[in-house]
Amino acid sequence: MLLLRRCHRLTRLGPLNTQRHQAAPAVASCAVRLRSGGSSEDQRSYQHAHGPSWRQALAGVLAGTGAVLAYGLHHHKAEQVDTIEKASALRIFTQEEVTGHRSLEDGVWVTYKGAVYDITEFVAMHPGGDKILLAAGGDLEPFWALYAVHKQEHVLEILAEYKIGELRAEDLKKQQSVKSSDPYSSDPERHPALRINSLKPFNAEPPPEILTDSYITPSAIFFKRNHLPVPQVDPDSYRLHVEGLPGGALTLSLKELKTRFPKHTVTATLQCAGNRRSEMNKVKQVKGLNWGIAAISNATWSGARLRDVLLAAGYGPDVAKRACHVQFEGLDKDVTGTTYGASIPLNKAVSEEGDVLLAYEMNGEDLPADHGYPVRVVVPGTVGARNVKWLGKIIVSAEESSSHWQQNDYKGFSPATDWDTVDFKSAPAIQELPIQSAITVPADGTAVDRSSEEVTVKGYAWSGGGREVVRVDVSLDGGKTWQVAQLRSSDKDQAPEASPPPGRAWAWKLWEITAPLPAEAQELEIVCKAVDNSYNMQPDTVAPIWNLRGVLSNAWHRVKVKIREDESEE
Incomplete structure (x- = not known):
């Protein structure tokens, strides 16, 4: 804790100096001891991600700031800098000055509601590593808006420890005039019976006692599992792109998808990989949304067979000689433009018995917004995470999806594996689920x-x-x-x-x-x-x-x- 106090005071020293450089390894060591995750299913696994590049792995990271802040509250709060010392260090900064601090070398400054914060030393403690630099030199709010955990009182209290001044009034006014709106403001209305696990992104399950009232789950109470804001998609301008290995390509409008290919209907149950996680929490705390027993639902899905669309794109029976996977990318994305993605084995995608659909109807009606309108993948018998919603792109590939959710999440490990020893590359991505x-x-x-x-x-x-x-x-x-x-x-x-x-x-x-x-x-x-x-x-x-x-x-x-x-x- 002495180290944290020292780092905190060094933050107040202004421009980078030799003393700050010398402190950096110790700060990183301190960060290892403090490492923890937030309440989001995605953010908790992200801190140990080993993706091929930081941009591909980015989608799960944006909640990390609040996660570490929340964990460190009882440690860090005890070492608060004296109020008089803080007050004497405060000054007014221009946006140009803030923008000039966008790296560890120059210092990492951010703004939040008109205040300026130097979070240089916090970067080492961020569970997503230096991905927090995406907000460097600018406003935190567009990033924090993705996960409501950031705006809790205790998180704001700890952020205050890094405050170094106020943003000039003229610059604050400009910032407010161009401030991004809440990315969740256009999310659809939900049934009040749903039991909410997370508001932003929205995740909820129906009360168990009504779940089995119907063999076909009504769409309104079908469990909701979103990783990012629900995208607004214009059905007239919607296009589905099929690409990948040489020899095949196709772009389809929604109308073409509905008219060029036979319509098939499949009754299939979808289940979240985290269904019944709350029971594991009773044995030992895990990282993820605290799902009960109702993160599972059953529906009738109608649409074109994926097999038929791949054949039309030019991927014939010989494609198995060159490809092993079919990747999917959604139209839901974070503030950096990173989309949700996943993949399934090629043999499941092209099998006549696999029944994989590019669904545009659920329970006899257009897909609801929460369930992928206008088109989603339905992969019967496979974990919900591979049933990508708001489908924008299909990629036939020799490789699995490089998405965070394919490579660094939704994998099973031994009870002996913890967050200090886990190697996500050592386990296969969950596909079929157990009894x-x-x-x-x-x-x-x-x-x-x-x-x-x-x-x-x-x-x-x-x-x-x-x-x-x-x-x-x-x-x-x-x-x-x-x-x-x-x-x-x-x-x-x-x-x-x-x-x-x-x-x-x-x-x-x-x-x-x-x-x-x-x-x-x-x-x-x-x-x-x-x-x-x-x-x-x-x-x-x-x-x-x-x-x-x-x-x-x-x-x-x-x-x-x-x-x-x-x-x-x-």
């Missing part, structure tokens, strides 16, 4: 009346890779004894859907069981576990599958329910 099930009714902590004499348990089950769920076992006594639930693949008032072809069971199964209340029990520990047609089964506990990103959480789901005695009998 999964969860209880939606009754909710954990609720009670049932003894007089009812029975309890009804409901939930969902799904497996990745087109593997069909064939059984769900339910226990009322913590796993000592089991009963088999009834499965259904449609709403109760509809005829069951025909069994899918082998390897193409893309949609979940809803399940239900009504069982007698045990005579002597005062509390039930209800447990569910699913089995697919490859006889994959869920692990019984979370601890052996815990990982630092909290992904692939699929242990037996457990809820505890009290049995309420009939008051008339007391």
Whole structure:
């Protein structure tokens, strides 16, 4: 902490000098000890990114400032510089003076709401490294607007420690007149029932008790997973570009996509890699949004087959000799222009049985804005992160996507791996997801009346890779004894859907069981576990599958329910 105080005071010394150079290695060492992440799923993994270039890896970094500031509050606050010392150092700066400090050599200055801050020494502590230099010499607000965590009171308090003066009134007025608007201001309205995990970017899940009311999840309550602001796309000027290896290229308007290719419809479940992360947090804190059990939903998707579009672009059957992956780039982007991206294996993309769609409809209507309007990729059986929304570009390639979300996120690791030892290059990107099930009714902590004499348990089950769920076992006594639930693949008032072809069971199964209340029990520990047609089964506990990103959480789901005695009998 003495070191932090020393660094902080050196910041006040003005232009770079020998003393500041000498302090830099120590500051970097201090930064290693303070390294931590924020509350965003993307920003927490970004600090250990090993992407091929800083610009390609940039998309997850913009939340990092607030993350480190929040972590260091209780350390740094104790070493605040005396108020009199700070006041004597303050002065008025012009924007030209601020702009002149855009590097570690010249010092890194930024402005925020008319104040000027010298954050040179903070750069070493930033989880995204020197990417914070993108804001150097200018206003922080356009960068901070992407993640609301920055504007919390404790973050602002620590930023104040780096204040060196005020921006000249004339320059502040000019800055305000050209200030970027909130990039999230044009986001669509959302259903009030959604349980919000993050406002900016918007991430939310439906209440579990209504999730399984419908086999097809209504679009309004389908879980929302956004990494960046929702882009505004004009359907008339929209163009989808297909490119990559020599020998193929194609540009399609929305109308051409709809009219040149047969329309196909697939019922498919999408699940976030972080679904049920909250259960891993109970074992040991992980980094990412605290998803419950409802970051999963089921819908009907309609559009052109990706296979058909690739063939039209000139990528015939021999493409497999030269390519291994199909990359996707979205139209959602951060303030630097970096877009969301991901890729899938070529064999999934071109397979007739893969059912990969360039979807423009969801549940019989145009895609909602939150779900990729006007076109998104739907990759059945594959983790939600590869189902890129607001699709702008398709690239046939010998390589995986270089996107941060493909290379440095959405990967699973051993419980022994921590943020100091993780090597993202050592693990494959998640594609197919493992067998999964969860209880939606009754909710954990609720009670049932003894007089009812029975309890009804409901939930969902799904497996990745087109593997069909064939059984769900339910226990009322913590796993000592089991009963088999009834499965259904449609709403109760509809005829069951025909069994899918082998390897193409893309949609979940809803399940239900009504069982007698045990005579002597005062509390039930209800447990569910699913089995697919490859006889994959869920692990019984979370601890052996815990990982630092909290992904692939699929242990037996457990809820505890009290049995309420009939008051008339007391």
